[in-house]
Amino acid sequence: MPDLVREALARLDRVEPVLCAFHTVYESFRPVDPSLPLAGMPIAVKQGERRSHREWLMALGCVPIGLTTTPDGSTPWQTWGRNSRGVTRNPWNLDRTPGGSSAGSAVAVASGVVPLATGVDGAGSIRIPAAWCGVLGLKTTSAERAAVGVFTRDPDLLAVYLGTSEVSSPTAVWSPNLGFAEVDDEQLEIAWRAAAPLRPRPVDLVLPDPAGDWFANRCGPNPVLDELFETADLLLTPTTPGPPHGHDGPGSRINTALTWAFNLSGHPAISIPAGFDSEGLPVGLQAVARHGREADLVAAARAVLTSNRVV
Numbered sequence: 001m002p003d004l005v006r007e008a009l010a011r012l013d014r015v016e017p018v019l020c021a022f023h024t025v026y027e028s029f030r031p032v033d034p035s036l037p038l039a040g041m042p043i044a045v046k047q048g049e050r051r052s053h054r055e056w057l058m059a060l061g062c063v064p065i066g067l068t069t070t071p072d073g074s075t076p077w078q079t080w081g082r083n084s085r086g087v088t089r090n091p092w093n094l095d096r097t098p099g100g101s102s103a104g105s106a107v108a109v110a111s112g113v114v115p116l117a118t119g120v121d122g123a124g125s126i127r128i129p130a131a132w133c134g135v136l137g138l139k140t141t142s143a144e145r146a147a148v149g150v151f152t153r154d155p156d157l158l159a160v161y162l163g164t165s166e167v168s169s170p171t172a173v174w175s176p177n178l179g180f181a182e183v184d185d186e187q188l189e190i191a192w193r194a195a196a197p198l199r200p201r202p203v204d205l206v207l208p209d210p211a212g213d214w215f216a217n218r219c220g221p222n223p224v225l226d227e228l229f230e231t232a233d234l235l236l237t238p239t240t241p242g243p244p245h246g247h248d249g250p251g252s253r254i255n256t257a258l259t260w261a262f263n264l265s266g267h268p269a270i271s272i273p274a275g276f277d278s279e280g281l282p283v284g285l286q287a288v289a290r291h292g293r294e295a296d297l298v299a300a301a302r303a304v305l306t307s308n309r310v311v
Contacts (some may be wrong), residue, residue: 001029002040005063011043012065012113018094020086021107023047023274030052036061037160044068044108053118053148060160068117090132092281096244099129099255102151106133109151118156122146123214124239124259127271131239131284136301137271139289143262145219155301161293170233170289170296172200178262179206181257183241190283191238194274196309198287198300200236203228210261222265229290234300239271239284244254262288270297272304281290 009025016022047067047279054064059308067087077268090098091111098107102119106129109117113135119126121139125147130137138149138158150161159165170305174195177183207224228235237258256288262269271284287300 002032002063002238004040005029005042008065008114011111012077013076014258015091015111015113018089019091019107019111020088021104021111021113022066022170023069023085023104025065029063029065032061032063036159038062038116040116041116044105044114046070046102046105046117046119046244049118049120050148051275057116057118057161062116065114068102070101070103090244090281090292092134093126093244095246096281097132097247099125099244101125102135103131103184106130106135106137107153109133109135109153114115114162115152115154117151119149119151120146120164121261121263124150127239127259127269127284127286128255128270131273131286132244132282134273134276134282136273138294138297139262139285140294141267141268142263142266143219144266146219147178147263147266147268155298155305157279158298158301159295162298164295164298166295168233168296168299170198170299172198172227172234172287172300173203173205173232174200174236175203175205176237178237178258178261180209181241183238183258184243186277187238187240187242187283190275190277191236191285194272194283194285194304194308195236197303198234201232204236207261210264214260219264219266222261225265225267233289233293233296236284237288238274239286243277243279243281243283258286267291268294268297270301272301273308275305275308281283
């Protein structure tokens, strides 16, 4: 067993009884070719995700140590965190949700069990838990609503995962609410301050509320975004309209308000740790890029984290 895997399992044993991040923990592991770029790196895998995604990471030398928790069928889609093993808890405040549905993967990275974990983002279900757990959460370009991606603390791991060595200097614009969302002032202030290294230009962007298209399962090009990306590389927003709620659910708030439009349009997006609110809870900055331009998201993450040092 690789040393890093042994250390990850020891850490898991210490935190799992409280955080409930894993559905299954593996007991045996295949040998790894030491020449691979991520040889011996322990990772967590979201339960039920695509097998091909896991196999891609294993081909880089990663070692899955287990499957992470997701809400079970009895959990309302906006409540998250409850499953057959208990309640998955936010490491920053055990009384708050880590978000979902990739809850366990976000917690596995945020609590230091693994440096990388997989997720599937169907409406913000990587970016929202990343924001609320204080880690990076990447959704890749996709022609479908749901896109694969990963959680990590390290932008360099994102670059290896994506297979890019490109260094870019993207131009950015800022929208506080996409023209329709109701966002708490504190989330806005912290995300805007974190965005400063990217020197975003405020724009008067008005997207139609995506709720109707979402529930009608209408995906495809977004003319407003297509026009915006003719003159900018990145669109920056807060990741979530508010902080992580309790385990009883968010009430009437739509926590996907700032994320799900980009599932419909297929654009890649990332949540970057932006800082902490007055209650000590993490806040996320969302960056959205042109189709296929995940390298610009890596550049944004590097710039923000290097300047703000919030991870």
